[in-house]
Amino acid sequence: MNIFDQYLIRIKKILLDLSQKGMIELPNELEGITAEIPPPKFNCDISTNVAMVLSKINKKSPIELAETFVPLLKKDDDLIKQIDVIKPGFINIKFKPIFWTNFIKEIIKNSKTYGINTNEKKNNYLIEFVSANPTGPLHVGHCRGAILGDVIAKLLSFNKHKVTKEYYVNDYGNQIINFTKSVYLRVREIKFNEPFPKDNEDLYPGDYLINFANNIINSNKNMDFENFEKISNELTVLSTEEALKLIKINLNSLGIIHDNFVSEKKLVSNQEVQKVIDYLQKKNFIYKGKIKAPAGEDNDNWVEREQLLFKSTDFGDDKDRALQKSDGAWTYFASDVAYHKNKLDRKFDYLINILGADHAGYIKRISSSVEALSSSKVKLICKVSQLVKLIKDKKPFKMSKRKGDYITVDDLINEVGKDATRFIMLNRSSDAELDFDFDSVIEKSKDNPLYYVQYCYARISSIFRNLNIDFTSNIEIKDYNFEYSNDEINILKKISEWPKCIDTSINKLEPHRIPVYLYELASLFHSYWNLGKDNPEKRFINNEKKIDNQKLIFLKAISNVVKSGMDIVGVSTPEKM
């Protein structure tokens, strides 16, 4: 029920008809022709650029061309009140009120599916996000990408695509060795009273390691904690398990649940890395060579080494990338290539990765590897979530792991709450840096757009409460013999944009459009609500304490869309606030 698509299809049909009759020239592709939402000032419901797009190829002025389309559009369509041709060549369509009665009838009947693009092919998606190192709790920096990934997944699911949410666990490599050592030293601190070396930069200083150590000691009474060499493998497993447990709790408090956790270590031990290297070697994407130092930096201690390299420059990367360290261990990149081979083997239609801004430089090489592995058949879509700039006391707040003064997901949820965190982190484009003003979010929560949208839903719910009508049940209206006023049609128009909003959000993977849309819808609703102050006719509940059918489903239609939208964002819609 996307009215813009419906009319676009109708327009294209008219064009093909005309072209068959030889009355018009068409380009090979009709892509540029659109049915759009007109700016509010034009007092129309749908506009199309068809005449302007076709003007050149037909050697006619857009206005002239538009005039020939108008009667054809009007023909056999008695829902159209008026069609205007405006300045540059737009064709503006205005519907009769009965159109909107039909419209609301349709979307109430299909309230569960309204907004879903039913014409679109349904695909199988894999989305990898968060994938933070299993060395400690999540902090605010992880939050934005986590929410971005989760909402993209929700969006795709809403549109009936199949989605698998995955977390890649980097439980292999130097970081993990350092992490395990750190846990071990905390164990020694507890058991043998040896102070933890605070000044060693390789170690993880956070106090949470004390908890990890305690948990490990308590549940492994028979372990020989005296001898690190003996227990290091087991301790690594136990330590990363502790960290993952904490990370999962953090994710949960954000409302995020992954379907799979894929272990890097397992990929290595299953020889999957070795296999993928062999595979790429056969395809000539791997050679032994040296990497040059980057220009313009102090490279005094740069050592050129001959090592195994992947030819990512074949795909536009600025240098080839190392796969193996000098001690023979695989680089992070090598096992990630194996991981992506693993993804490809599972036959998804699309692979999506959500990365933090600090890993943006990594995109070229990993997407190169996917191209090489899939013979360019599968494209890896990488979405970067830009940094969150924390503001505290009106000043930027720098997090420092070493000092331990960083804000964790826990802190954030406790102070701001899950819903506000999700809504605010999502309320703007992920391409732009985000100012997250801690104080203003906490203190002046009234200014929070989340509450503005929730309040709209709560107000509608309060009407149902006052009328003793079950808000959550479906409403059946038999008599649709009514027409909506201009104020109401304004809101219905906004509701008609909902499927378009979903479409664009998915096609561009820009979920921030959802909260932005919801805010606009809520704003129209609040305006309408306040009209009732001066004009009792505009109130929902009349003097007899009853409500007209047309107003009842009008409210229902609005609340349905708000609910769908808030579900996608992953925040609650309380009936009372």
Add this chain to the structure above:
RNA sequence: GCGCUUGUAGCUCAACUGGAUAGAGCGCCUGACUUCGGAUCAGGAGGUUCUGGGUUCGACUCCUAGCAGGCGCACCA
């Protein structure tokens, strides 16, 4: 030095895959509560969309050359 990315009202941000006279919130000014919930609403002021060129019927959007901020540029992950 190179790569990626951002630059829109005083501040924080939108702008529907290139559409029309660029929109919101905050802040500032003026107004609306014996109300279906004021966590709301109505109105006002505020713009050379960083700069210069180009493509186009049409550019905040695309190309190009700059400027400014952010991120990255080892065998870290």
